[in-house]
Amino acid sequence: xxxxxxxxxxxxxxxxxxxxxxxxxxxxxxxxxxxxxxxxxxxxxxxxxxxxxxxxxxxxxxxxxxxxxxxxxxxxxxxxxxxxxxxxxxxxxxxxxxxxxxxxxxxxxxxxxxxxxxxxxxxxxxxxxxxxxxxxxxxxxxxxxxxxxxxxxxxxxxxxxxxxxxxxxxxxxxxxxxxxxxxxxxxxxxxxxxxxxxxxxxxxxx
Amino acid sequence: xxxxxxxxxxxxxxxxxxxxxxxxxxxxxxxxxxxxxxxxxxxxxxxxxxxxxxxxxxxxxxxxxxxxxxxxxxxxxxxxxxxxxxxxxxxxxxxxxxxxxxxxxxxxxxxxxxxxxxxxxxxxxxxxxxxxxxxxxxxxxxxxxxxxxxxxxxxxxxxxxxxxxxxxxxxxxxxxxxxxxxxxxxxxxxxxxxxxxxxxxxxxxx
Numbered sequence: 001x002x003x004x005x006x007x008x009x010x011x012x013x014x015x016x017x018x019x020x021x022x023x024x025x026x027x028x029x030x031x032x033x034x035x036x037x038x039x040x041x042x043x044x045x046x047x048x049x050x051x052x053x054x055x056x057x058x059x060x061x062x063x064x065x066x067x068x069x070x071x072x073x074x075x076x077x078x079x080x081x082x083x084x085x086x087x088x089x090x091x092x093x094x095x096x097x098x099x100x101x102x103x104x105x106x107x108x109x110x111x112x113x114x115x116x117x118x119x120x121x122x123x124x125x126x127x128x129x130x131x132x133x134x135x136x137x138x139x140x141x142x143x144x145x146x147x148x149x150x151x152x153x154x155x156x157x158x159x160x161x162x163x164x165x166x167x168x169x170x171x172x173x174x175x176x177x178x179x180x181x182x183x184x185x186x187x188x189x190x191x192x193x194x195x196x197x198x199x200x201x202x203x204x205x206x
Numbered sequence: 207x208x209x210x211x212x213x214x215x216x217x218x219x220x221x222x223x224x225x226x227x228x229x230x231x232x233x234x235x236x237x238x239x240x241x242x243x244x245x246x247x248x249x250x251x252x253x254x255x256x257x258x259x260x261x262x263x264x265x266x267x268x269x270x271x272x273x274x275x276x277x278x279x280x281x282x283x284x285x286x287x288x289x290x291x292x293x294x295x296x297x298x299x300x301x302x303x304x305x306x307x308x309x310x311x312x313x314x315x316x317x318x319x320x321x322x323x324x325x326x327x328x329x330x331x332x333x334x335x336x337x338x339x340x341x342x343x344x345x346x347x348x349x350x351x352x353x354x355x356x357x358x359x360x361x362x363x364x365x366x367x368x369x370x371x372x373x374x375x376x377x378x379x380x381x382x383x384x385x386x387x388x389x390x391x392x393x394x395x396x397x398x399x400x401x402x403x404x405x406x407x408x409x410x411x412x
Binding site for chain 2: 014017018019020021023024025027029040041042043044045047048049050051052053054056057058060062063064065066067068071072073112113115116117118119120121122123124126127128131132138140144151152153154160161186187188189191193194195196197198199203204205206
């Protein structure tokens with residue numbers, strides 16, 4: 001049975017906007033994960049969603065190195081994390097690292113959209129996961145060089161984010177310094193700062 | 207009434223996978239757009255979905271410059287497009303350009319995830335649009351320097367993609383050279399090339 005990823009922390013749900021899909025409003029980035037594993041069926045759904053993402057010239061520059069808890073890959077990803085992230089992320093059942101090919105296969109020209117398109121496919125992962133009641137938390141706080149070396153990522157691939165994937169746990173399972181951010185509302189810039197009709201002019205949407 | 211973005215071209219729909227949301231399977235990038243405009247209410251929903259995207263340190267580096275047909279901004283975006291894109295994209299009712307702040311506001315450090323996070327917010331736009339029956343088509347084929355100058359984008363912001371937004375039109379409205387890609391199936395790499403358990407090792411998902 002699918003449950004919402006905000007069920008444990010309803011304060012994390014963004015204010016409802018009629019017609020906006022729940023996955024956008026529900027998706028948030030917890031640090032407390034239960035020890036429940038993610039099924040192969042659900043992982044397949046998550047990567048299937050990512051697979052159909054758009055990319056420049058349909059290059060599909062993305063690759064996802066997926067560590068399931070108990071595997072070498074999982075431990076290697078944990079070893080790259082900064083202390084702040086290591087302290088909570090090792091409890092998630094899945095950790096992945098996304099990377100993106102820097103040049104087009106067809107002509108070896110630089111792909112300006114490598115990380116951009118990896119970001120699009122990564123968003124699909126987070127949103128399909130949310131639809132399945134599965135939480136995700138991305139991290140930039142890891143050592144990119146150690147990750148490249150530990151996981152054998154060729155220089156040709158740019159490093160994206162590490163993502164923890166699993167089920168939202170109880171905030172009380174975290175040290176107090178982490179617990180606070182589990183129970184405070186999410187915040188974003190207002191729409192009129194990000195949707196513009198010209199530089200520095202808000203788009204009129206009402 | 208919302209209609210699917212693959213209603214006009216069902217061949218564009220990706221093979222159904224049980225449990226994968228329709229928006230991932232239905233989203234595709236047409237070149238034929240009708241002259242139907244996109245309502246302010248729907249644009250608001252689309253940007254609201256993007257607004258709640260995750261980003262490194264919650265920087266939200268994305269800004270979207272939105273040109274509605276008939277405005278200077280629309281014409282300026284058209285002027286940046288390569289001939290191949292200009293020929294069809296001028297018919298869409300909305301064109302936007304996404305850009306991303308290159309440094310963190312809090313400490314002016316370079317943001318490695320600027321374009322990556324712009325990509326995540328851009329994906330939200332395409333997916334919420336798909337949920338509303340609205341098609342999107344991103345382009346990298348435009349002159350980034352002309353775009354920066356014409357739209358007054360500060361050097362501090364990296365250029366992302368231009369996106370056409372509107373309703374799918376009939377393939378027959380396009381010149382034959384474009385029409386073919388409107389009616390051929392979408393293709394992607396198989397899952398075992400992009401979801402890996404270690405470099406060059408497919409993740410076992412069955």
